[in-house]
Amino acid sequence: MTNQQDRLNDTFHALADPTRRAVLAKLTSGPATVSDLAQPFSMALPTFLQHLKVLEECGLVRSKKVGRVRTCQLKPKPLEEAQDWLGAQRTLWTKRLDQLDDYLRHLNATENRK
Amino acid sequence: MTAYPIDPKLDLILERNIDVPVELVWKAWTEPKHLMQWFTPAPWKTVDCEIDLRPGGIFRTVMRSPEGQDMNNIGCCLEVVHHRKLVFTDALLPGFRPRDDGFFTGVVLMEPAKGGSKYIACAIHKDEAGRKTHEEMGFHSGWGTALDQLVAYAKTM
Numbered sequence: 001m002t003n004q005q006d007r008l009n010d011t012f013h014a015l016a017d018p019t020r021r022a023v024l025a026k027l028t029s030g031p032a033t034v035s036d037l038a039q040p041f042s043m044a045l046p047t048f049l050q051h052l053k054v055l056e057e058c059g060l061v062r063s064k065k066v067g068r069v070r071t072c073q074l075k076p077k078p079l080e081e082a083q084d085w086l087g088a089q090r091t092l093w094t095k096r097l098d099q100l101d102d103y104l105r106h107l108n109a110t111e112n113r114k
Numbered sequence: 115m116t117a118y119p120i121d122p123k124l125d126l127i128l129e130r131n132i133d134v135p136v137e138l139v140w141k142a143w144t145e146p147k148h149l150m151q152w153f154t155p156a157p158w159k160t161v162d163c164e165i166d167l168r169p170g171g172i173f174r175t176v177m178r179s180p181e182g183q184d185m186n187n188i189g190c191c192l193e194v195v196h197h198r199k200l201v202f203t204d205a206l207l208p209g210f211r212p213r214d215d216g217f218f219t220g221v222v223l224m225e226p227a228k229g230g231s232k233y234i235a236c237a238i239h240k241d242e243a244g245r246k247t248h249e250e251m252g253f254h255s256g257w258g259t260a261l262d263q264l265v266a267y268a269k270t271m
Binding site: 086089090092093094095096097099100101102103104105107108111 | 124132139142153156239
């Protein structure tokens with residue numbers, strides 16, 4: 001549970017930055033090299049690499065170096081987890097209220113018998 | 115029916131009609147011995163509960179996992195309107211003392227309806243993304259859309 005919440009926090013943190021979102025958006029059209037990804041941004045390369053590091057650490061992006069070229073790829077699993085969270089809350093509340101309704105009917109029947 | 119702004123990305127509203135008197139619905143939500151019977155989805159169990167039914171009064175449940183691990187959830191009541199409305203949160207401890215890791219406020223509204231009662235349960239959650247972005251980036255909207263697009267894409271992979 002805590003692990004999952006940490007992962008959610010990391011995912012939301014990674015998404016909370018315009019540069020990182022732009023990188024993710026670009027990667028939705030397929031793998032890209034680090035230099036291609038960095039090109040649209042007017043920031044120093046080390047700063048850009050920091051952004052990539054955040055994305056890699058939360059598992060949204062994987063990179064692989066072949067020769068002198070590092071290529072990045074999108075890994076969508078953490079995003080699905082973020083989306084799934086509200087769905088899980090809904091399931092919990094639906095079950096909870098189903099149990100409440102069962103219990104209320106039981107309580108009502110018991111009180112009517114008195 | 116609620117006076118609170120609801121964020122569809124973070125909050126849930128569930129509405130039910132049931133053929134029992136509203137007094138009973140109120141009892142099930144506000145008396146520990148009753149709440150313990152239904153509050154935690156099986157196979158988890160509620161093994162302890164304390165409710166002091168006034169603003170700032172304790173609202174505490176202890177949930178036990180199927181493996182026997184207990185989770186203590188402590189918070190307080192915010193608003194109590196007899197037979198109509200209960201608002202509680204885990205973001206504040208009893209006596210309204212702020213707490214760091216709370217993330218939830220529950221609003222329960224009920225009223226008599228034809229043949230029984232209607233009740234509405236709202237789960238209002240902390241805006242984790244918004245909180246972080248406000249702190250770190252001064253950035254407000256946009257991640258939701260980005261998220262939707264990426265998830266849509268993810269499903270095609």
